[in-house]
Amino acid sequence: MKYLLMAYVNEAAWPKMTKADQEQGAAAYMAYGQALAQSGALVGSNRLKPSSAATTVRVTNGKSQVLDGPYADSKEQLGGYFLIDVPDLDAAMSWAARCPASGHGVVEVRPIWDMGAAA
Amino acid sequence: MNSHEDDELARRTAEAVARRSYGKLVAFLAARTNDVASAEDALSEAFAAALAEWPRKGCPANPEAWLMTVARRKVIDVFRGERRGEIASEELQVMARSLERAASEAERLSEIPDQRLALMFACAHPAIDAGIRAPLILQVILGLDAKAIASAFLTSPAAMGKRLVRAKEKIRQAGIPFRVPDREELSGRVETVLDTIYAAFAEGWSDPGGTDVARRDLTEEALFLARLVTELMPDEAEALGLLALELHAEARRRARRTSGGEFVPLAEQDTGLWNSQMIDEAEALLRRASSLGSVGRYQLEGALQSAHVYRCRTGDNNWAEVVQLYDALFAISASPVVAVNRALAIAETQGAEAGLGSMPDVADDARLAEYQPYWAARAELLSRTGARDEARQAYERAIGLERDEAVRRFLQRRQADL
Numbered sequence: 263m264k265y266l267l268m269a270y271v272n273e274a275a276w277p278k279m280t281k282a283d284q285e286q287g288a289a290a291y292m293a294y295g296q297a298l299a300q301s302g303a304l305v306g307s308n309r310l311k312p313s314s315a316a317t318t319v320r321v322t323n324g325k326s327q328v329l330d331g332p333y334a335d336s337k338e339q340l341g342g343y344f345l346i347d348v349p350d351l352d353a354a355m356s357w358a359a360r361c362p363a364s365g366h367g368v369v370e371v372r373p374i375w376d377m378g379a380a381a
Numbered sequence: 382m383n384s385h386e387d388d389e390l391a392r393r394t395a396e397a398v399a400r401r402s403y404g405k406l407v408a409f410l411a412a413r414t415n416d417v418a419s420a421e422d423a424l425s426e427a428f429a430a431a432l433a434e435w436p437r438k439g440c441p442a443n444p445e446a447w448l449m450t451v452a453r454r455k456v457i458d459v460f461r462g463e464r465r466g467e468i469a470s471e472e473l474q475v476m477a478r479s480l481e482r483a484a485s486e487a488e489r490l491s492e493i494p495d496q497r498l499a500l501m502f503a504c505a506h507p508a509i510d511a512g513i514r515a516p517l518i519l520q521v522i523l524g525l526d527a528k529a530i531a532s533a534f535l536t537s538p539a540a541m542g543k544r545l546v547r548a549k550e551k552i553r554q555a556g557i558p559f560r561v562p563d564r565e566e567l568s569g570r571v572e573t574v575l576d577t578i579y580a581a582f583a584e585g586w587s588d589p590g591g592t593d594v595a596r597r598d599l600t601e602e603a604l605f606l607a608r609l610v611t612e613l614m615p616d617e618a619e620a621l622g623l624l625a626l627e628l629h630a631e632a633r634r635r636a637r638r639t640s641g642g643e644f645v646p647l648a649e650q651d652t653g654l655w656n657s658q659m660i661d662e663a664e665a666l667l668r669r670a671s672s673l674g675s676v677g678r679y680q681l682e683g684a685l686q687s688a689h690v691y692r693c694r695t696g697d698n699n700w701a702e703v704v705q706l707y708d709a710l711f712a713i714s715a716s717p718v719v720a721v722n723r724a725l726a727i728a729e730t731q732g733a734e735a736g737l738g739s740m741p742d743v744a745d746d747a748r749l750a751e752y753q754p755y756w757a758a759r760a761e762l763l764s765r766t767g768a769r770d771e772a773r774q775a776y777e778r779a780i781g782l783e784r785d786e787a788v789r790r791f792l793q794r795r796q797a798d799l
Contacts, residue, residue, distance in 0.1 A: 263556040265556075349558070350556045350557070350558035351506075351508055351555050351556045351557045351558065352557075352558050352562070352566070354556070355507075355508070356566075371555075373554055373555050373556055376467075376468075376469070
């Protein structure tokens with residue numbers, strides 16, 4: 263079963279960290295991604311640019327409304343994701359717990375809708 | 382036999398199978414489809430078919446196998462019908478074949494493999510909201526309907542029904558596995574299953590008069606579940622501890638009320654009314670648990686019950702031992718409930734002042750403000766120190782927080798005696 267692990271983190275914390283801490287933090291994510299890849303569970307992953315770079319688009323009555331900023335205005339923002347393929351929720355949860363983001367933010371585990379199913 | 386007797390026999394056979402095998406049949410089907418709701422629907426259709434067919438053709442030699450075969454086909458029908466958009470046809474064929482293979486294997490052995498434990502682990506999964514785990518287990522393992530569960534948990538049938546549906550959807554959609562967790566992850570997971578069973582027990586237990594049938598039944602169901610877990614995991618010390626704890630509490634049910642329905646505190650209970658057979662079984666379970674060498678919350682709580690029973694029966698003062706057990710329990714789970722009981726035990730060994738000094742402070746834990754036993758315990762200790770006004774006020778709080786009428790009257794008598 264495929265799951266999307268969404269890492270929600272406090273973006274404000276990153277710039278305040280020392281260079282050494284930032285390097286250590288980045289290295290932890292690298293190691294995590296590699297471990298996922300080596301186990302064969304990783305389908306894809308990406309780090310996202312800060313939510314200040316986000317643009318939100320909504321179309322109402324044919325008119326598009328564009329907002330500068332992310333959809334949800336919360337302290338913790340989606341900072342990246344890992345798409346994984348594992349046997350069940352227990353396996354997905356144990357990968358979520360290993361993700362560095364679960365230590366300094368939260369990781370949401372969402373099952374992927376299997377679009378291969380006959381409609 | 383006339384047709385009325387045929388109907389009656391079919392109904393009784395179906396009921397007996399339902400009582401004995403409901404959870405087994407649900408677990409068998411759900412473990413292969415990951416879908417509890419469809420398994421239950423299929424099973425209830427199979428029972429309906431049995432009631433229609435058995436009176437005409439006679440009860441089958443193996444009613445469980447008959448029900449399983451019908452329910453298995455119904456499950457596949459559900460997946461071909463309403464679940465069609467959600468599963469690939471190859472996957473459906475794999476599922477159908479696996480169900481068929483498992484079913485013919487079960488028929489050959491004339492025994493349904495018991496996967497109730499796996500089903501319990503799925504229902505008490507950490508990803509399921511803690512408040513719905515106990516109702517969920519009661520429904521899918523024992524077949525209790527939402528109405529009965531709702532009345533035991535003091536909520537509306539509609540609200541309970543909705544939450545149960547949601548929890549089953551979560552199991553299906555999120556890919557919660559139907560399996561007993563591996564050894565390294567087992568300890569925390571066993572705890573959630575035991576906590577869930579204990580929650581069901583406590584809910585039934587809070588109706589000590591046993592006047593509310595739904596809730597009295599709940600303690601019996603929780604005893605059944607605890608027993609089942611000890612049978613399926615015989616070396617799990619905490620499961621033995623939980624069963625011992627439940628048996629100890631249940632053994633004293635008749636002594637907790639006078640014939641007139643008045644509340645009787647433990648120290649004043651007629652020990653002759655206690656169920657010795659249950660107490661003996663509980664004691665044996667605790668001994669077996671302690672031989673396994675891993676102490677936990679339920680064993681300690683069981684041991685506390687055991688110490689209270691010993692004291693009440695013999696009159697020997699064992700409060701020092703009780704305090705030690707509460708210390709150990711407090712070290713594992715520093716709950717306000719444990720702290721209050723520990724303070725009461727300290728009052729017995731070192732006096733009421735010391736007991737009051739050991740009471741948790743309501744300023745540190747807001748939950749205490751609404752916790753009746755905290756105020757009743759405070760009132761009792763304050764009255765022993767002669768602080769009558771404060772004691773009266775504490776009784777007032779306790780009385781205002783109590784939902785059981787008999788306990789309320791008991792507290793009012795205590796307050797009047799000041």
